[in-house]
Amino acid sequence: MMKHLAKRITETSKKSFGMYGRAAAVTDCDLIHMELGRPHADTPDHIKQATIDAIRAGKVHYSDLAGVVPLREALQAKLARQNGLDVPLDRIIVTNGLTHGSFAAIMAFVDPGDEAILLEPFYPQHIGKIELAGGTVVTAPLDAVNNFRIDPALIEARITARTKMIVLINPCNPTGRVYTREELQGLADLAIRHDLLVLSDEVYEDILFDGARHTSIASLPGMAERTVSLFAFTKSYAMDGWRIGYMVAPDWAVGALLKITANDVTHVNTFIQDGALAAVTGDPAVLAGLIAEDKMKRDIVVSRLNQMPGVTCAWPEGTIYAFPDIAATGMASQVLAERLLEETGVVVEAGSFYGPAGEGHLRICFGSLSVEQITEAMDRLQRFFGGLS
DSSP states (O other): OGGGSOHHHHTSOOOOOHHHHHHTTOOSSOOEEOSOOOOOSOOOHHHHHHHHHHHHTTOOSOOOTTOOHHHHHHHHHHIIIIIOOOOOGGGEEEESHHHHHHHHHHHHHOOTTOEEEEEESOOTHHHHHHHHTTOEEEEEEOBGGGTSBOOHHHHHTTOOTTEEEEEEESSOTTTOOOOOHHHHHHHHHHHHHTTOEEEEEOTTTTOBOTTOOOOOGGGSTTOGGGEEEEEESTTTTTOGGGOOEEEEOOTTTHHHHHHHHHHHTSSOOTTHHHHHHHHHHSOHHHHHHHHHHHHHHHHHHHHHHTTSTTOBOOOOSBSSEEOOBOGGGTOOHHHHHHHHHHHHOEEOEEGGGGOGGGTTBEEEESSSSOHHHHHHHHHHHHHHHHHHO
């Protein structure tokens, strides 16, 4: 029956689940999963209660296509306060998580034959969306020698007459970088000079360490009209299973985006939007506590990794990931990740999963486990790398 499948399925690359897929086949080992980018914390109680209250109040029917007005008003205030984006209400669209927002944007703007640039190491999930739209993925390496900085020259070399957009992730999964305003300005200058769109994935905007500051690229001069900014409650508020996010788009693009979202989901689940409203308007101390926990876990993981033979790890400026350099072991990252799974039961992702520029690294999620689990995982890794030396 394969002949009945659409070409967008049969002629695009198969999605790989990396080490998560390999670990799923292991049943005789006590695995510690550090490959999954999910929060460990439970969703805060006030968010749950607001959603329960909404259900009991009968908020169970169809609602606004772009999202309920009270939530969008709260997001409008947050965007002005935190992101430097002063936008009218009709430029904010609530989505089923950031993944839904990025899918809608790519489907709305990428035609067959168009090229979209991913900065490498890249987030693999964006590849499938671009290919489903008929576009071609082009990768441009970040400056690995300088801690994966944005180097405009490396990106400009990949731009052609067919380039439609650049996909940015800031703070960056998998490297943990938080790009400086200067780096973002270099990328903005490229977008303006070549008349490109920027799809800006900012899901980790709140998870910042050591004084790092997040800048939304749409806030830079000339970028609001060519940027779709994507946000979510997923990581900041431990709401990954809720599937709720939002996007900010130029006024000329809103109708196109709503044409996609209205046809694939109609609108986001009505009552969970009350939970999102409680999150964005709630006591900021709740969010601060969640981030402080992430920082504590980061400090444990990175300090321990830097004590292991053959491993060096830069301190992530944001996100919930460490991206240690394991090139000194002499092993390819995929080989090493598989050995760690088989010999220690610690599941981490190979850096090569994020493109050739990620080779020589592993991605380790410190946000998905308890402190006790992290300590056990680091003990296992310490014994493994100590044994190699």
